[in-house]
Amino acid sequence: MKLFLDWSAYKDAGMGDAYADIPKAGGDYAKAIAVCIGSRACEQAGKGVMCPSFRISGNPELSTGGRVKLLKAALNGELGRAPFEHGELAEAMDLCVSCKGCKRECENEVDMALIKAEYLAQRFSATGTPLRNRLFAAVPKLLVRFPKAGRLIRWRNRHRVLAQCADRLLGISAGVKLPEPAEQPFSAASVRDKLQNDTDMPEVVLFVDTFNRHFNPAVAEAAVSVLAAAGYRVHLLAEDGHADAARRPLCCGRTYFANGMIAEARQEARRLLQALTPHLEADRWIIGLEPSCILSLRDEYLSMGLGEQARQLAAKVVLLEEFIAREQAAKRWTLTFNALGRQKLLIHGHCHQKAVGATKAMRKVLKLIPGLDSEQIESSCCGMAGQFGLESEHAGVSREMAEQGLYPALRAEPDATVVANGFSCQQQILNGGHAKPLHIAEVLYAALGG
Numbered sequence: 001m002k003l004f005l006d007w008s009a010y011k012d013a014g015m016g017d018a019y020a021d022i023p024k025a026g027g028d029y030a031k032a033i034a035v036c037i038g039s040r041a042c043e044q045a046g047k048g049v050m051c052p053s054f055r056i057s058g059n060p061e062l063s064t065g066g067r068v069k070l071l072k073a074a075l076n077g078e079l080g081r082a083p084f085e086h087g088e089l090a091e092a093m094d095l096c097v098s099c100k101g102c103k104r105e106c107e108n109e110v111d112m113a114l115i116k117a118e119y120l121a122q123r124f125s126a127t128g129t130p131l132r133n134r135l136f137a138a139v140p141k142l143l144v145r146f147p148k149a150g151r152l153i154r155w156r157n158r159h160r161v162l163a164q165c166a167d168r169l170l171g172i173s174a175g176v177k178l179p180e181p182a183e184q185p186f187s188a189a190s191v192r193d194k195l196q197n198d199t200d201m202p203e204v205v206l207f208v209d210t211f212n213r214h215f216n217p218a219v220a221e222a223a224v225s226v227l228a229a230a231g232y233r234v235h236l237l238a239e240d241g242h243a244d245a246a247r248r249p250l251c252c253g254r255t256y257f258a259n260g261m262i263a264e265a266r267q268e269a270r271r272l273l274q275a276l277t278p279h280l281e282a283d284r285w286i287i288g289l290e291p292s293c294i295l296s297l298r299d300e301y302l303s304m305g306l307g308e309q310a311r312q313l314a315a316k317v318v319l320l321e322e323f324i325a326r327e328q329a330a331k332r333w334t335l336t337f338n339a340l341g342r343q344k345l346l347i348h349g350h351c352h353q354k355a356v357g358a359t360k361a362m363r364k365v366l367k368l369i370p371g372l373d374s375e376q377i378e379s380s381c382c383g384m385a386g387q388f389g390l391e392s393e394h395a396g397v398s399r400e401m402a403e404q405g406l407y408p409a410l411r412a413e414p415d416a417t418v419v420a421n422g423f424s425c426q427q428q429i430l431n432g433g434h435a436k437p438l439h440i441a442e443v444l445y446a447a448l449g450g
Helices: 027-033 052-057 064-075 087-094 101-105 112-127 131-137 139-145 149-158 160-170 188-195 210-214 217-229 254-258 262-281 291-298 308-314 320-329 351-355 359-366 395-402 406-412 423-431 440-446
Strands: 203-207 233-236 285-288 317-319 344-348 373-376 417-420
Touching (some): 027 064, 052 395, 064 087, 101 112, 101 351, 131 139, 131 160, 149 160, 188 217, 188 233, 203 217, 210 217, 217 233, 217 440, 254 262, 254 291, 285 291, 291 308, 317 320, 320 359, 351 359, 359 373, 406 423, 417 423
Parallel strands (some): 203 285, 285 317, 344 373
């Protein structure tokens, strides 16, 4: 079996006594699956993320361990000649939302999100990639090539007939609103006066991802303002010295990766790494805003055969709040913030933030704002999970996941301001009838000291 991802890093990691249970086929992919020891920690309720599909169904086959058993059967030839197309396995993997809860909360760190990417690549190589997957994967390109796409999305959101047509033809649920692009995407011109900052402080690079560029440009503008106010010289990665950026802004490739289109994801990753080379050589921190994009650079890039440069990047890329927390700990962060008055702030962490413990940095940085009353929401996955909550067959399941913790917490504090850095999390909160959450960059910008 030809593998699409590089699984050699998992060859001897965390195997314990699992070697005896390695399937006959699949090589290092099989070994990555076989690290599961069957503890059934993924079938727990209460605190944590793992495993959202099991939590709402109670079905063991829809847990991490249940998926492992089916994958082992597939690689052992027990599911027929086309195992990745087998109905039972397809259903189990279909309801995995790639939250990465298992990678953090499982004793042996089973990475089902990564396993699913390989599974999708194997499945689609045999069946062809469905149109809906190809459309969602190509969103970063489509937003640039068809600048009037935002108008079409707004029409769809406001006209039931158009939404129903998209439901029938593409399987995009008529019962949910699609994210609407901003009238004008983020541009360096909007913050140019803040980029020429003569200072002895280190230079940093801000990677403005597809989602904040096109849907939340105010977030990128706020991040530049905060970093510049703190005395840093900010390079904007997608528009700074890279010729191709003028045609199409740089993208991490996450949308392709999540849809099993590994070759396309690798192409985007190489393009990004090429632009990053001078910054890595200059030992600058690469700062990002969207957890699913930025944490891909620390994690998924290591599995795509991108070489030493990917490992160098993984050591230098951080979310905005992680960077500020590091600088504060090193006593290099001197910017002070004003109080925002008496208001309650609820923090919802993106699943991938939780998987790497990055929500701690959010809480720490928000404490820099005097008198702020903040509280983290205890919840599993919000259920949007990229495109998952927009798909016709998954929209109801997505709402059930949100009802596991997120929506009840929001209803209990209707007057609280919500902070959620994840783009898909923000959309799920909006689709639940709540006010649009703020990104932490926007909160910090609102509290900038004089």
